[in-house]
Amino acid sequence: MAWTWFHRLASPPHVYALASRLTPWFAWAAAALIVAGLYGGLVLAPPDYQQGDDFRIIYVHAPSAWMSLMVYVTMAVAAAVGLIWRMKVAHAAAASCAAIGASFTIAALATGSLWGRKMWGTYWEWDPRLVSELILLFLFLGYMALRSAIDDLQRADRASALLAVVGVVNVPIIHYSVLWWNSLHQAPSVMKLGKPEMPAAMLVPLLIMLAAFTLLFVYLLLVRLRGEILRRERTASWIREALADE
Amino acid sequence: MSTSALAAARLILARDLRLALRKRGQFVQPLAFFAIVTTLFPLSISPELARLREIASGVLWVAALLASLLALEFLFRDDAHDGTLEQFALSGQSLTWLVFAKTTAHWLLTGVPLALMAPLAGMALGVPYAALPGIIVPIALGTLVLSLIGAIGAALTLGVRRSGVLLTLLTLPLAMPVLIFGAQATDLAIRGVSFAAPLYLLSAMAVLGVTLAPLAASAAVRISLE
Numbered sequence: 001m002a003w004t005w006f007h008r009l010a011s012p013p014h015v016y017a018l019a020s021r022l023t024p025w026f027a028w029a030a031a032a033l034i035v036a037g038l039y040g041g042l043v044l045a046p047p048d049y050q051q052g053d054d055f056r057i058i059y060v061h062a063p064s065a066w067m068s069l070m071v072y073v074t075m076a077v078a079a080a081v082g083l084i085w086r087m088k089v090a091h092a093a094a095a096s097c098a099a100i101g102a103s104f105t106i107a108a109l110a111t112g113s114l115w116g117r118k119m120w121g122t123y124w125e126w127d128p129r130l131v132s133e134l135i136l137l138f139l140f141l142g143y144m145a146l147r148s149a150i151d152d153l154q155r156a157d158r159a160s161a162l163l164a165v166v167g168v169v170n171v172p173i174i175h176y177s178v179l180w181w182n183s184l185h186q187a188p189s190v191m192k193l194g195k196p197e198m199p200a201a202m203l204v205p206l207l208i209m210l211a212a213f214t215l216l217f218v219y220l221l222l223v224r225l226r227g228e229i230l231r232r233e234r235t236a237s238w239i240r241e242a243l244a245d246e
Numbered sequence: 247m248s249t250s251a252l253a254a255a256r257l258i259l260a261r262d263l264r265l266a267l268r269k270r271g272q273f274v275q276p277l278a279f280f281a282i283v284t285t286l287f288p289l290s291i292s293p294e295l296a297r298l299r300e301i302a303s304g305v306l307w308v309a310a311l312l313a314s315l316l317a318l319e320f321l322f323r324d325d326a327h328d329g330t331l332e333q334f335a336l337s338g339q340s341l342t343w344l345v346f347a348k349t350t351a352h353w354l355l356t357g358v359p360l361a362l363m364a365p366l367a368g369m370a371l372g373v374p375y376a377a378l379p380g381i382i383v384p385i386a387l388g389t390l391v392l393s394l395i396g397a398i399g400a401a402l403t404l405g406v407r408r409s410g411v412l413l414t415l416l417t418l419p420l421a422m423p424v425l426i427f428g429a430q431a432t433d434l435a436i437r438g439v440s441f442a443a444p445l446y447l448l449s450a451m452a453v454l455g456v457t458l459a460p461l462a463a464s465a466a467v468r469i470s471l472e
Contacts, residue, residue, distance in 0.1 A: 135419050135422055138415070138418070138419040139419050141415065142416045142419060145412055145415050145416075146402060146403070146412060146416060149407070149408075149409075149412050150406060155469060155470070155472060158469045159402045159469050159470065162398075162402065162462060162465055162466050162469060163416060165462075166398055166420070166462050167419075167420070169458070170420050170423075173423050173451070173454075174419070174420075174422055177423035177427065177447075178426070180426075
């Protein structure tokens with residue numbers, strides 16, 4: 001059957017074993033790409049003609065911002081799978097995503113603010129992209145708060161899953177309203193980086209860093225997912241066997 | 247058994263309005279809250295009408311947003327406490343329609359009074375008479391969207407301890423587009439320019455909210471009742 005792999009993903013022991021096997025691969029791949037990307041971005045790429053070396057923060061900022069959104073979408077997809085097929089592992093995956101996503105969002109905000117200090121002269125500017133990022137952080141925090149407020153695990157799973165799905169429908173609406181809000185109030189911001197005219201020596205390390213952060217996310221997700229499964233299945237008998245093997 | 251979904255929804259709407267008329271205190275609270283919050287701004291910024299007019303749209307919208315959030319806690323609470331909500335879920339009627347009826351009643355009892363009261367606060371903040379429709383219409387529409395979005399949050403936080411703060415944390419980020427376009431519409435009206443564009447966007451959100459939010463809210467009610 002073509003769908004067996006999907007059905008097997010519903011079984012916690014199977015997913016736990018799979019995650020344990022995959023974790024080192026993703027860890028090494030992410031580490032190698034981060035080293036390559038940082039070397040390319042910090043050493044090989046030429047300084048920007050306007051911003052000098054300051055632009056190099058993009059190699060952390062852009063991948064973090066990209067991941068923050070990607071993690072939210074992943075979380076919502078996992079949550080929807082959990083809601084629709086009542087799959088416990090999917091709920092565990094969604095729960096594991098939240099803290100990782102919030103961390104990427106905070107990283108994007110912090111690096112954006114540091115970059116803004118150099119470019120705009122202030123740590124915080126009401127730039128539409130920064131504001132959408134901030135609202136995304138609030139969405140992650142709301143999800144985590146709801147999850148921690150409900151004691152019953154099943155109810156917490158389903159309620160937070162619904163919130164994630166509602167949130168993901170709203171993310172594009174929020175993003176565009178913030179964009180239009182700002183365009184009517186002030187001139188577009190100074191930052192015009194990241195446009196296609198970027199030379200290859202700058203662009204290639206950025207793409208490497210994007211791939212590296214994606215792998216890093218998968219690695220972190222697998223680690224957290226294993227912990228989440230252990231916590232949820234702590235009374236199951238397969239846990240003892242699995243832990244004895246390690 | 248033969249009652250249609252629409253008839254059942256109408257019955258619930260009538261019931262909620264009648265209940266509210268018997269317990270007036272609960273629905274005066276948001277209005278009093280709105281009045282107090284708008285009074286805080288002249289006291290904390292400046293009594294000069296020229297300065298207040300600059301910030302009037304923001305003040306009115308933030309106060310209306312918070313006031314309507316304050317009332318959201320009551321939306322399902324009493325019915326969940328005495329088991330009525332459970333009976334609704336078991337009744338065989340479409341829970342989506344019933345939740346929609348309750349949300350509509352909530353909007354009629356908080357959003358519409360807020361929209362009607364906002365011009366008074368607006369005039370106190372130096373808004374010209376000609377701009378008053380630019381306060382009433384966007385706030386009436388905006389609070390409708392807020393009630394719809396907030397119903398999801400209110401249903402999700404049913405039975406949670408100290409749900410008020412949590413409800414605010416869940417609902418406010420989702421409500422930001424409403425605030426952005428609503429405040430923009432009112433601001434344009436105060437400046438004496440046409441506020442049609444943000445009003446269209448607000449109406450689009452209302453349409454989207456009416457079609458999608460009750461589905462999510464009824465699913466949330468079912469999750470909370472499980």
